[in-house]
Amino acid sequence: MDKETDLLSRLAANHLHLAQFEPLRAILTSLRTKNPDLALAILQTIVSNSGRFDNTLWSQSCPNPSLLTFLSTLELLQLNNPTSHTWRFDSVTLRLRVEFLLLIQLLIDRVTESLRKNVDLDRFEKEEGEIGVGESSGGRGEGEGEGEGEEEGFLDNFEVLKDGSGELEVLDKVLEFGVKRLKGDVDLDGNEVGGSGRGEGSSSGGVVAIEEGEMMCLRKVILDNADVFDALCWNVESQMKGMKVENENLGMEITVRGEESEKVEEEGVELFDLIRKCVQLAHLDAMKECSKEGDEGVFSHIRFLHLDRGLEESEYRIVLQDLLVRVLSKRKGYGTSWHVMQEKLLRIYEEALSSNCRHLVEMIQAMLRTLLLNDFGIA
Incomplete structure (x- = not known):
């Protein structure tokens, strides 16, 4: 040099x-x-x-x-x-894996920023110390009422931090999963890294175990960052397609290397499926709540629904049919209520088209036609 x-x-x-x-x-x-x-x-x-x-x-x-x-x-x-001399996958796969990492980091940053806005961390630490001193000295004395108020505020902050820390813990696990999948497959001498299977940087990657219950604690984060999670789901689906192609191309190699690589591959797919499924569950649950309360926000969730992301079609039908029935039931003659109903139906179609899911649009169209013919007598 x-x-x-x-x-x-x-x-x-x-x-x-x-x-x-x-x-x-x-x-x-x-x-x-x-x-x-x-x-x-x-x-x-x-x-x-x-x-x-x-x-x-x-x-x-x-x-x-x-x-x-x-x-x-x-x-x-x-x-x-x-990707030569470091990874066995191509540049498209590399880009997708890096984008996955960036999207998860964006979510972590947003959750952290939200915690900082909702909780004054410096004040929280100060209150924690003061309450500890008060308890150790025994009794409350003259400032008992004021002390109770401070302790109540401390507990409120503690609950917010507790919820936020749970969300961050799950996101950190997913981030670590993304980090492991970027590890190189081979070293500078062309030798396989790790000596087991296809290496940490292969399409299987290192998998961090996350249960569905843990992932669903992100429900609020999913709804607050719906666009980011939608991009994350598209990224995951692109990766899964790439993994399928890679497995087909390397089928003989996987067979020779044994069942362990296949198992890790399946676990990686399971995590991707879990992410997509939990996003769908969060939006369907939000739609149910909005429908019960008559909240117009119910329409905004439709664009994030996709029928091929881990849930039964019947779960979508139940929620969407309830929404359509509620919209149609507002019609009284051909006056103002008729135009309001039309606007809401158009809004449903607009959001469904934005989902880029043809099957969803066709489902809504078929359900609406059935309701109009059978229940409302409209041809």
């Missing part, structure tokens, strides 16, 4: 540990002309480690490892053979 290349490498390391991506990008651009293999190796190292390096000082422009991984992947994909 010549002196200039060595200097550029040191500068790249400095910018990396300071989380200064734009200067790092400029250094890597220079390295690409002098030593493209070294630039490729640096970017692959960043991505395969999911941007996690000791003693990194995260900056405002690059506040977490997931964003660093995503930005590095964008640069990596501009190079020739971006």
